[in-house]
Amino acid sequence: MTTDTMRVMWAERPNELEVRRVPMIQIEEDEVLIKVAYAGICPWDVRAFSGLSSSVAFPRILGHEMAGVVMEVGKNVKVIKPGQRVVPDMGIKCGVCKACRSGRENRCQNPVFRQYGGGFADYVRVPERNVHIIKNKETKLQAAAFVEPLACVVRGQDILHLYPGEFELIAGIGPIGLMHLQVAKAFGCQVIVSDPVPERLVKAKELGADWVVNPNETDVAQFVKDITGGWGADAAVVTVGSARLIEQVVPMLAPGGRLNIFAGVYPKDALQIDPNLIHYGEFVITGSADSAPQNFNKALDLVENRMVNTETLISHLLDLEELGKGFEIVKNRQGLKVMLEVDSNLK
Ligand SMILES: [Zn+2]
Numbered sequence: 001m002t003t004d005t006m007r008v009m010w011a012e013r014p015n016e017l018e019v020r021r022v023p024m025i026q027i028e029e030d031e032v033l034i035k036v037a038y039a040g041i042c043p044w045d046v047r048a049f050s051g052l053s054s055s056v057a058f059p060r061i062l063g064h065e066m067a068g069v070v071m072e073v074g075k076n077v078k079v080i081k082p083g084q085r086v087v088p089d090m091g092i093k094c095g096v097c098k099a100c101r102s103g104r105e106n107r108c109q110n111p112v113f114r115q116y117g118g119g120f121a122d123y124v125r126v127p128e129r130n131v132h133i134i135k136n137k138e139t140k141l142q143a144a145a146f147v148e149p150l151a152c153v154v155r156g157q158d159i160l161h162l163y164p165g166e167f168e169l170i171a172g173i174g175p176i177g178l179m180h181l182q183v184a185k186a187f188g189c190q191v192i193v194s195d196p197v198p199e200r201l202v203k204a205k206e207l208g209a210d211w212v213v214n215p216n217e218t219d220v221a222q223f224v225k226d227i228t229g230g231w232g233a234d235a236a237v238v239t240v241g242s243a244r245l246i247e248q249v250v251p252m253l254a255p256g257g258r259l260n261i262f263a264g265v266y267p268k269d270a271l272q273i274d275p276n277l278i279h280y281g282e283f284v285i286t287g288s289a290d291s292a293p294q295n296f297n298k299a300l301d302l303v304e305n306r307m308v309n310t311e312t313l314i315s316h317l318l319d320l321e322e323l324g325k326g327f328e329i330v331k332n333r334q335g336l337k338v339m340l341e342v343d344s345n346l347k
């Protein structure tokens, strides 16, 4: 079934990309070979490609959001079978450190992110334990390719300890914000969305936002106050890496309000918040980063049972070899999700 060579999108150094044919990857005894069908471009990939992330070594094959079909399994692989439609979790965790044993594999102290193992390629290999089987035959692979970012969103919503009927504010409604919105709705929240891009607000309405507000036109703090009868937002997520935005959202919280700083802030910046707001308001200010296997599992469930519509977030469907163009689109914040169709024969 497989060939001798495969295509990869090779980044020799930051901002340099080429299509290369390399020898077919060989799997280890506990690994699974997956043919990539779809691979999403994440803003993190763009940052890494631009050389802005010091932890990312080059040369490199980027890409960590994908879905595909199992082609081959190593001799010690027990559960996963060739032909299964799957979502790989590209973060390989040690499984034995304190973080891994505390349900925080996302904070693993010995993680492995393979330099030449990214998903912007025809094939990837991962250990069997990193493979999630798509159980619903109706679920399309391009929808399943969102499971990795959705897993991060699920973790971000879990940490807010939501209660049905609560008011949640989502500041910033790109593809990630639109997934936060759908998970918050699934938790039974009343959701207010703010974003300066009108088309994104329209999309948020379509996907169930109860209220949308454009900060360029309306005073968001007053808007939240009016809607909640002066109470404020029980929960809030800031999906944009901006210290100023976090400072604006904190005073919009209700007593006991929880705020999740979901995006990293680059370049590094300081927050200036009146501590009395947090003290008297009993606010909980938290963050969430990446995802753990249990979040991955829940995210796949949400896609399979259609509680979260991911396909509608795709604004650009490009060929694998058009990755450079895709990076530009993401960098210029055009549209929503840029998805690469690596093999259109796999559905
Ligand atoms: Zn990502």
Ligand SMILES: [Zn+2]
Residues within 6 Å of the ligand: 093, 094, 095, 096, 097, 098, 099, 100, 105, 107, 108, 109, 110, 111
């Ligand atoms: Zn670990």
